[in-house]
Amino acid sequence: MAESVMTAHAAGEESPFGIQSKKLAIWLFIAADSATFGAILFAYGFLRVGAADWSRPFAFLPSILNGIVMTVVLLTSSLTMLAAVAAAQRGDTAKTVRWMGITALLGATFAALHLREWFNMFHEGWSPSKNPLGGSAQFGATFFGITGLHLLHVTCGVLAILVIALLVRRGKLTAGHVETTGLYWHFVDLVWMFVFPLVYLMNAR
Amino acid sequence: MTTTPQPRHGPTMQVYVMVWIGLVCIVGAEVLLAYAHLRTGVLLACLLALALVEAGVGLLFFMHLKYERARLAWWLIPVLLFVFLLMDHLWPDAFRLAAMRGP
Numbered sequence: 001m002a003e004s005v006m007t008a009h010a011a012g013e014e015s016p017f018g019i020q021s022k023k024l025a026i027w028l029f030i031a032a033d034s035a036t037f038g039a040i041l042f043a044y045g046f047l048r049v050g051a052a053d054w055s056r057p058f059a060f061l062p063s064i065l066n067g068i069v070m071t072v073v074l075l076t077s078s079l080t081m082l083a084a085v086a087a088a089q090r091g092d093t094a095k096t097v098r099w100m101g102i103t104a105l106l107g108a109t110f111a112a113l114h115l116r117e118w119f120n121m122f123h124e125g126w127s128p129s130k131n132p133l134g135g136s137a138q139f140g141a142t143f144f145g146i147t148g149l150h151l152l153h154v155t156c157g158v159l160a161i162l163v164i165a166l167l168v169r170r171g172k173l174t175a176g177h178v179e180t181t182g183l184y185w186h187f188v189d190l191v192w193m194f195v196f197p198l199v200y201l202m203n204a205r
Numbered sequence: 206m207t208t209t210p211q212p213r214h215g216p217t218m219q220v221y222v223m224v225w226i227g228l229v230c231i232v233g234a235e236v237l238l239a240y241a242h243l244r245t246g247v248l249l250a251c252l253l254a255l256a257l258v259e260a261g262v263g264l265l266f267f268m269h270l271k272y273e274r275a276r277l278a279w280w281l282i283p284v285l286l287f288v289f290l291l292m293d294h295l296w297p298d299a300f301r302l303a304a305m306r307g308p
Contacts, residue, residue: 017273017277017280018273019273019274027281031284031285034285038285038288038289042292042293046296046299049296049300050298050299050302050303064236064239072229072232075225075228075232078225078263078267079221079225083218183268189267190259190260190264190268193228193256193259193260193263194260196235197235197239197252197255197256198253201236201238201239201252202249204240
């Protein structure tokens with residue numbers, strides 16, 4: 001914050017949004033990425049409405065229960081990320097690194113549960129182009145496309161959190177960097193709040 | 206990392222925990238609705254409404270939008286809503302495809 005305020009004062013004007021430039025940049029990224037996820041979910045809706053025989057493959061056990069656990073794990077990781085940001089703003093490096101480590105661990109747990117779900121489906125004969133239930137093959141394409149894009153975001157988030165935590169520990173980054181990383185992580189969490197009901201619960205049997 | 210504490214703006218951890226409990230409860234409500242034997246359209250509307258509430262709460266509290274200058278929200282949200290409104294134009298074609306299938 002201090003550096004951006006100094007830069008703004010040096011330029012003779014205040015930032016119009018009153019936030020650091022890196023925070024504004026991550027908000028821009030989040031806006032653009034929201035449109036990407038919005039587009040892919042709209043495409044999923046289009047294909048689902050237009051398909052004659054859309055499959056509803058998810059039984060409560062194991063798929064929906066697995067999805068509930070994944071959702072709670074991801075929500076909890078947002079909470080631990082907030083604890084990391086709070087610790088960073090207090091200047092408590094040890095707690096910042098610890099909470100970021102727990103967040104990364106929860107993110108990795110989410111990814112592991114997700115991959116377990118995928119491999120179960122592969123074992124049942126699902127693929128992006130195959131539907132073992134005999135319905136529309138587009139189900140696999142949209143399911144693996146949407147959840148795969150989200151999983152990619154989670155994986156990148158976990159890696160980013162680990163790198164930022166390492167640099168915070170070495171004293172090279174500030175609380176602003178932790179907060180910016182947190183914004184990305186919360187966004188990944190919020191996207192899942194749409195993916196879980198639309199892709200899992202709408203296809204529950 | 207700088208050892209100088211930075212001024213905090215935003216809610217306390219207690220508020221965050223309350224928000225987290227609220228979000229988990231909404232997820233529970235979504236699961237119950239999914240097994241309430243509602244018509245597909247009604248279920249979709251309910252799930253979307255709850256997801257929007259979750260996103261709104263997450264944006265305001267977890268992402269601190271409530272505690273930033275209002276200008277930031279006014280700059281971000283309407284633009285995104287406009288983009289999603291444009292995407293809505295595909296639905297008539299999806300329903301046309303569905304109608305072409307016949308009964």
